[in-house]
Amino acid sequence: MSHSPAVDLTGKVAVVTGSGRGLGLAYASALAAAGAAVVVNDLDEEVARRAADSIVAAGGRAVAEAVAVGGAEAADRLVARAVETFGRLDVLVTNAGILRDKVLWKMTDDDFDAVVTTHLKGTFTCARAAAVRMREQGEGGSLILIGSPAGQRGNFGQTNYAAAKAGIAAMARTWSMELSRAGITVNAVVPVAATAMTETVPAFAPYVEALRGGEPLPDFLRKGEGFGTPEDCAALVPFLASEAARGITGQCVGIGGDKLALWSHPQEVATAYADGGWTPETLAAAWHTSVGREPQTVGIPAPKLPEA
Numbered sequence: 001m002s003h004s005p006a007v008d009l010t011g012k013v014a015v016v017t018g019s020g021r022g023l024g025l026a027y028a029s030a031l032a033a034a035g036a037a038v039v040v041n042d043l044d045e046e047v048a049r050r051a052a053d054s055i056v057a058a059g060g061r062a063v064a065e066a067v068a069v070g071g072a073e074a075a076d077r078l079v080a081r082a083v084e085t086f087g088r089l090d091v092l093v094t095n096a097g098i099l100r101d102k103v104l105w106k107m108t109d110d111d112f113d114a115v116v117t118t119h120l121k122g123t124f125t126c127a128r129a130a131a132v133r134m135r136e137q138g139e140g141g142s143l144i145l146i147g148s149p150a151g152q153r154g155n156f157g158q159t160n161y162a163a164a165k166a167g168i169a170a171m172a173r174t175w176s177m178e179l180s181r182a183g184i185t186v187n188a189v190v191p192v193a194a195t196a197m198t199e200t201v202p203a204f205a206p207y208v209e210a211l212r213g214g215e216p217l218p219d220f221l222r223k224g225e226g227f228g229t230p231e232d233c234a235a236l237v238p239f240l241a242s243e244a245a246r247g248i249t250g251q252c253v254g255i256g257g258d259k260l261a262l263w264s265h266p267q268e269v270a271t272a273y274a275d276g277g278w279t280p281e282t283l284a285a286a287w288h289t290s291v292g293r294e295p296q297t298v299g300i301p302a303p304k305l306p307e308a
Contacts, residue, residue, distance in 0.1 A: 010035035018096030020047035032060030119164035140183030176250030192256030226259030
């Protein structure tokens with residue numbers, strides 16, 4: 001299997017959490033296709049094994065490690081499996097995640113803790129273990145954290161998930177500074193794809209079902225909404241892990257369908273000043289004619305479906 005020199009990952013070793021199916025499997029398969037050896041991870045041992053077998057059958061190198069991502073022990077196991085099997089670790093993709101969607105007043109502590117533990121703490125513990133190993137190797141590396149539009153803009157019914165994904169974006173920016181001297185790049189991927197998660201969105205559901213039946217997604221989704229298959233998102237991961245992306249770090253990059261996008265960092269969009277500082281009265285008088293003149297929008301915009 002030949003690869004473009006700029007994105008050739010031959011000799012590199014990657015761990016992809018939550019890669020038994022869906023987006024995670026697409027990322028792992030794309031890394032293997034670019035030449036990397038991959039540790040496939042899933043909570044379900046049989047799912048993880050089948051995913052690894054599919055990569056091997058396609059000519060790649062992969063092993064399975066079944067463990068629930070979240071705590072430090074799981075993170076250490078994944079890094080150790082990469083080192084014991086393939087001799088090193090160069091790339092970490094933190095994709096593992098679950099959903100427990102409910103509105104605020106119905107969300108339980110368990111709903112919140114389960115999602116935050118898997119997404120946010122799992123990203124932290126796996127990235128920490130990977131960073132320790134990569135720094136010991138002294139040859140740099142890539143941390144690729146999987147975010148979500150919900151973490152960039154919020155989403156109804158997803159307090160836990162949106163908070164975790166927003167935290168992941170913040171960690172990517174922070175770690176890009178902390179790990180720069182070690183030559184380790186850190187970026188967040190913001191994918192939009194037809195998965196079990198997006199199938200719960202009523203506007204997308206019929207198109208996801210049609211896709212399963214072999215029908216292609218229409219252009220208004222692929223281009224207008226940037227919504228496609230998991231495979232459409234996968235190319236970004238080996239790119240970010242390659243020498244071609246060596247100078248890219250601290251970024252949140254969106255991908256889906258035919259669309260590639262760079263998300264902005266949170267920043268001040270309007271300012272106002274008051275001599276001596278602000279009082280509640282001066283805030284009330286100035287808000288709507290100064291910083292509050294064009295308030296920021298929230299939420300993920302609903303898909304613009306074609307008129308019947």
